[in-house]
Amino acid sequence: MTDDHYRERRSALVAGAGPVGLTAALALKRHGVPVTVLEAEPENRIRPGSRAIFVHRATLKLLEEISPSLGYTLAEKGLVWPIKRTMWKGKEVYLKKYPSPDPEKLPPFTSLPQVEVERDLHQACQEAGVEFIWNAPVREVDTDRDQVTVTTEDGTLWKSDYLIGADGARSAIRRGLDIGMEGSRSANTFIVVDVKEDPENPMPLERVFHYHHPAVGGRNVLFVPFAGGWRIDLQLFDGDDIDEYSGSEGVRKWLPKVMDDKYADRVTWVSTYRFLQVVAKAFTDPNGRVLLAGEAAHLFAPFGARGMNSGVADAIAAARAIHTALRTEDPASAQRVIRSCADERLQAAKYNRDAAGVALHHLQGRSAGMKMKRYMAASLAPMWPRLGRWLDEGPYGPKSGPPAMASKY
């Protein structure tokens, strides 16, 4: 191999320039650690779909800490819906109105397309001096007590003290380290459709969840507004022909039954999911040189918006642990720092997987008991608003929990 194939040893590498890898790189830079990001795709790629539209305040706060004004900028670009409403067979069972958020503080959440978050993260990384290597898919990874070696597709060897594996659901880093995933898969299929808003005549900003929407044969439908558009999730029944609902003709048939006809001409993205609920068996390698983060480490159903949000917390925790380990002279202590971070984020991921599982059970649970619980809650909600709230909050799972988003690192 020629010298071209060996790169100067780095302090830190990040694999993947999705939201989690970008956050990791920015956080490392914030700690003064030079970092290189290896990304499989070209710089000006177009990433489809709205995906992680719901960004929690905890995430905005973390981003604000690593890049002052980033949290507030994202908050301003997104929107906060002032109303959430839950319907049962076409009748309202829950309504909540929120006061306008204080513009001086970060809002409880902001809703905007994931690509917008990625764009601002990328810009912040460039301003901070992060090095990017595009078109550089990682092929192999190897660790020993002293370092990690990454081989990219063109045969180049990258040596580094530490690596954050943020290369997404099919992570080459995770597979290269032979770390398996544990968990399950959602029972029903969901069709996810994005539509562009009509700025001349927009719909009111409300997040609306329909149990048993009468216009689509009793399937559940969720409407979520985001800056510039709407996401509509349709939950199919067992035995539904997925293509019939997800093909462009299919969407043109059912979408106008649940929203104004004009939106059938404003569809920007259609996707079909059976959600995985899986967590990596370990978040680090035996030598404590790699930390997995984001979808490289866990996949959750999107109910509760835990994917990107917890990935950001993984990334910031990993960067902090690497910064500490780099300053620790005793190798055993440095390894302990990495292990402790990996364990903490593994616990957080399990918590999030289970919380998203509670939400899935709420939506899909087929036991007679669960069906009866939903039915009774809907029948009694007019008398007991708490039951309406249960129906409303159920699809998001438990609200928080100590390890969900935050990290002691």
Ligand SMILES: Cc1cc2nc3c(=O)[nH]c(=O)nc-3n(C[C@H](O)[C@H](O)[C@H](O)COP(=O)(O)OP(=O)(O)OC[C@H]3O[C@@H](n4cnc5c(N)ncnc54)[C@H](O)[C@@H]3O)c2cc1C
């Ligand atoms: C319909 C839907 C709705 C969602 N809603 C929400 C939500 O509201 N809130 C939320 O928090 N989350 C949500 N999520 C989840 C969120 O989209 C993901 O958690 C998020 O994209 C994960 O980011 P990541 O950086 O870990 O992975 P990715 O975004 O997948 O990025 C991985 C990066 O690694 C690169 N890569 C891949 N292989 C290699 C390789 N071999 N070498 C180098 N680079 C590589 C890829 O090109 C990519 O750039 C949703 C997901 C879906 C599908």
